[in-house]
Amino acid sequence: MTQTVGTLVILGASGDLSSRLLLPAVGQLLSNHPERRFRLIGAGAEEWSDAKWRSTLRASFKTVKASGPAVDELLNGSRYLSVDVTKPDDLQRIFDLCEGAPALYFALPPAITAKACEALAKLTLPEGLTLALEKPFGTDRRSAVALNKRLATLVPEERIHRVDHFLGNSTVLNLIGLRFANSILEPVWNGDHVQSVDIVYDETLGLEGRARYYDNAGALMDMIQSHLLQVLAVVAMEPPSALDATDLRDAKATVLRATRIWRDDPLVASRRARYTAGTVEGRKVPAYTNEPGVDPSRNTETLAELTVEIDNWRWAGVPFTLRSGKALGSRRREILVTFKPARHIPRGLRGHNEPTMLRIMLAPDAMSLELNINGPGDPHEIERVALSAEFGPGLLLAYGEVLEGILDGDPSLSVRGDTAVEMWRIVTPVISAWKKDDVPLQTYRAGSSGPASWKHIG
Ligand SMILES: NC(=O)C1=CN([C@@H]2O[C@H](COP(=O)(O)OP(=O)(O)OC[C@H]3O[C@@H](n4cnc5c(N)ncnc54)[C@H](OP(=O)(O)O)[C@@H]3O)[C@@H](O)[C@H]2O)C=CC1
């Protein structure tokens, strides 16, 4: 551990991300690493007292059973400031409370983050300042470019953490281990052997009171433009020499630069849908358009599918389909690599000739290789089996891993500025086509597997 940060400041501390994901991660990190010490300041628009903030901290820490002297010390010394983060004076008040080098974590809607960065530009910034920005980074390609430019005037790139918690996810690191610590996978990890790759993140969760953010984002921006393209980058990248920030981020950037929507045609490459009323896991879910805070005229999709191709030697012609949606009947989080079917099965063998499939489940962390083998009974009969294994669970929650990177000044797992822009470049033609209504917004019943007309993946 080489912690460079003395004070972690959460901007947007009264929001959902903070209490549900960030604060538990802080508690878990300190329980697992009691040698760590840093100050925590919460800053948000709500008029909270220090006491109310500390009771929020306690409640969040309880969810992960965080305890120990480091946790108690942080709790007792933690302060809350009621601020407007778009005002330079308010930001200065925060800096005045910091000890050591501060890290500002923007747990804010993207438009407010951009305004807060403008406000920072009016201040003399503290030595060693680190900035951590949540996804989505900007609201489109242009705003991402502008935000990068602004950030570059504030701190050096290595102290900017564009957070994508899927990259804090041990499974993504497991994926790198699986791909590159075995010599049998890489020779077939290309378009000569792979027929298609699907990255699916179906959630049973609905809107969960997040209309203010989600109704302006939708499934494409919320999940595909950020998380799933990052997963694609790790699945498809060339082998990095090391897991360090330069090698890893160069490898991801190269593959994303080669990525474009399938056939350059949003009508072929994308589909979108929105849920109607239904029942999910025994819970009644109202139609998305009847959720509090939703403006139906925005036509926000809650399920999106995007197929891309990667213009390079390894992957040319292989469709990569990314899909994510809310209020679906069952949770499914997996990367599915479908290999080409065997060219010829000797006459005399009967039964399956389905392609070999490698499923990598993102949570719970597991994998399964589906093969055709001679099953029990008649040895001429080919049957389907799955060889399964579990990845070891990570030591920390995904956000704990993200926070570790921020506190220790290691940006390996964060998204680099050029890559953040590239991810917007990939989805821009789809966003434009959807705005013009060129791709119909279909519907699916909450609790179903999506619109009946959509082909099932895998
Ligand atoms: N929630 C989640 O599961 C995840 C969220 N994210 C990302 O995190 C970010 C925040 O999301 P989320 O927490 O859900 O959103 P919320 O709306 O719950 O929280 C945003 C917080 O920012 C505060 N805020 C808004 N404007 C200002 C301002 N000018 N000054 C000070 N505080 C302000 C809000 O205060 P008030 O309510 O008083 O306006 C609120 O507390 C988004 O970019 C989202 O994409 C990423 C991964 C998961």
Ligand SMILES: O=C1O[C@H](COP(=O)(O)O)[C@@H](O)[C@H](O)[C@H]1O
């Ligand atoms: O960033 C987000 O991610 C979550 C899904 O991630 P998980 O780790 O909680 O499974 C998603 O529900 C949310 O809409 C999105 O903003």
